Amino acid sequence: MPRTRLYPLEDLEDIPGTKVFTARRSRQGYHLHKFCMSLMKEENRKEFKADERAYLDKFKMTEEQKEAVLERDLTRLLELGGNMYFLVKIASTDGWSALKAVSSMSGMSAEEYSQMMQSGGRSPEGLRSIRDKN
Amino acid sequence: MARITGGIATSHVPAIGAAFDLGKTEEPYWKPIFEGYEFVKEWIKDNTPDVVILVYNDHASSLMLDIVPTFALGFAEEFESADEGWGRRPVPVVKNHLDLAAHVAEQLVIDEFDLTLINEMDVDHGCTVPLSLVFGEAEEWPCKVIPLAVNVTQFPTPSGERCWKLGEAIRNAVKTFPEDLNVQVWGTGGMSHQLQGTRAGLINEEFDKRFLELLAHEPEELKYITRLEYLRETGTEGIELIMWLIMRAALGYGVEEKHRFYRVPASNTAVGHVVYETKS
Numbered sequence: 384m385p386r387t388r389l390y391p392l393e394d395l396e397d398i399p400g401t402k403v404f405t406a407r408r409s410r411q412g413y414h415l416h417k418f419c420m421s422l423m424k425e426e427n428r429k430e431f432k433a434d435e436r437a438y439l440d441k442f443k444m445t446e447e448q449k450e451a452v453l454e455r456d457l458t459r460l461l462e463l464g465g466n467m468y469f470l471v472k473i474a475s476t477d478g479w480s481a482l483k484a485v486s487s488m489s490g491m492s493a494e495e496y497s498q499m500m501q502s503g504g505r506s507p508e509g510l511r512s513i514r515d516k517n
Numbered sequence: 518m519a520r521i522t523g524g525i526a527t528s529h530v531p532a533i534g535a536a537f538d539l540g541k542t543e544e545p546y547w548k549p550i551f552e553g554y555e556f557v558k559e560w561i562k563d564n565t566p567d568v569v570i571l572v573y574n575d576h577a578s579s580l581m582l583d584i585v586p587t588f589a590l591g592f593a594e595e596f597e598s599a600d601e602g603w604g605r606r607p608v609p610v611v612k613n614h615l616d617l618a619a620h621v622a623e624q625l626v627i628d629e630f631d632l633t634l635i636n637e638m639d640v641d642h643g644c645t646v647p648l649s650l651v652f653g654e655a656e657e658w659p660c661k662v663i664p665l666a667v668n669v670t671q672f673p674t675p676s677g678e679r680c681w682k683l684g685e686a687i688r689n690a691v692k693t694f695p696e697d698l699n700v701q702v703w704g705t706g707g708m709s710h711q712l713q714g715t716r717a718g719l720i721n722e723e724f725d726k727r728f729l730e731l732l733a734h735e736p737e738e739l740k741y742i743t744r745l746e747y748l749r750e751t752g753t754e755g756i757e758l759i760m761w762l763i764m765r766a767a768l769g770y771g772v773e774e775k776h777r778f779y780r781v782p783a784s785n786t787a788v789g790h791v792v793y794e795t796k797s
Contacts, residue, residue, distance in 0.1 A: 390745045395672065398749055400715030405672045409585070416582050423578065423600045458714070467712040467754075468577040468670060475602025481532055481712070485785050489717040496718060500782040504709075504720025511749040 399510045404466045412464025414443040418452070419469035428476045458488045519617065519691050519698035523564060524768045524793045525557060526704040526732075526761045527650055529573060531642040532784035534606055537649050550788055553778035554650045557792050560775060561651050566701040568614045568661045570621070570687060570767070571644055572760045573705045574669045576601070579638035585671050586633035588683060590622055591640070591664035599639035608645050614661035617694055621663065624690035630683055640664055647705045669706065669757050674744060680759045681740040684766025704764030706757025708779070709750070710786035719752040720787045725779060728758060729789060733774040736765045771796040
């Protein structure tokens with residue numbers, strides 16, 4: 384007998400403002416992530432910076448993923464299968480701090496976000512479950 | 518015989534590594550964080566192990582793309598610091614203890630952990646930031662390090678309960694290694710943080726502090742926290758805390774808590790850090 388799950392798998396989609404990085408999403412983001420990991424080499428970072436579009440065209444990413452990279456739209460990239468541990472390599476290539484990169488998805492300015500973090504961060508209150516509104 | 522004499526847990530925030538490398542440890546933002554590690558830097562001088570089994574997660578540096586192993590033991594002679602997009606951290610090469618690593622691998626498989634062995638990889642901030650925080654600036658790390666990478670990012674990740682059992686198996690494996698070795702197990706990552714979406718910046722101080730309290734005194738209470746609960750309560754990246762359970766279970770029942778530190782924030786993250794010694 385298979386063991387019983389401790390919670391329904393759908394509950395992973397029940398967290399407000401959150402995309403849990405599942406194996407399916409990972410597959411969706413595979414070629415995007417291949418591009419991100421290529422930025423771990425200095426020569427690739429230089430080539431990307433010199434002509435971003437041409438560099439992106441070397442990867443089997445979707446057009447949507449390429450456009451979102453060009454626009455540095457991390458929120459969109461998350462929807463397209465991205466995971467922050469990969470995406471942060473784009474931010475690092477741009478010389479952005481992780482704080483700035485993460486704040487860009489939060490709907491707040493980098494300053495507001497930084498201030499919120501200094502004041503103890505975002506409370507989980509009301510953000511645990513879409514269904515239970517807690 | 519080898520024995521586990523102590524354990525350390527710490528967050529492994531990359532920005533802490535950058536602050537360390539750029540000499541910003543005295544700046545007002547960073548100073549209170551580095552002060553939280555003054556204790557361990559002294560303690561480790563009298564308690565330098567022969568080997569650290571360092572439990573961490575790779576952040577899309579060597580793993581996570583083509584291969585996503587649940588538990589992976591580093592099996593090269595040495596590991597270089599990874600270039601995560603801004604150049605390699607200027608830290609010493611991490612050197613393995615291959616005999617112990619081989620023994621642990623053998624025993625863990627006997628204990629039904631189907632381990633992955635990695636013959637070549639670089640180690641990223643998950644591994645090198647804890648080493649910098651504990652040992653400070655060094656020409657060489659003063660001990661051997663066996664990196665143990667845990668998938669805490671791509672679901673399905675292992676459960677907290679499974680991590681607990683892995684820690685117990687590591688304890689048994691080390692105990693049966695014939696050579697006299699002083700071994701520590703370090704658990705890294707956490708505490709609460711979320712690096713994505715509109716919930717980014719989530720911090721749950723109440724959860725974190727309860728976790729620190731239970732980890733010292735009633736750690737078995739923690740092993741039944743589900744992955745979903747970590748995600749809801751501590752953020753998508755807060756689930757890294759399951760790696761602390763591997764460390765804690767490897768230490769056995771009684772520990773003496775030598776140090777506890779908690780501070781918000783470092784970059785996007787709540788920083789937690791503990792030092793334990795095993796009894797007996």
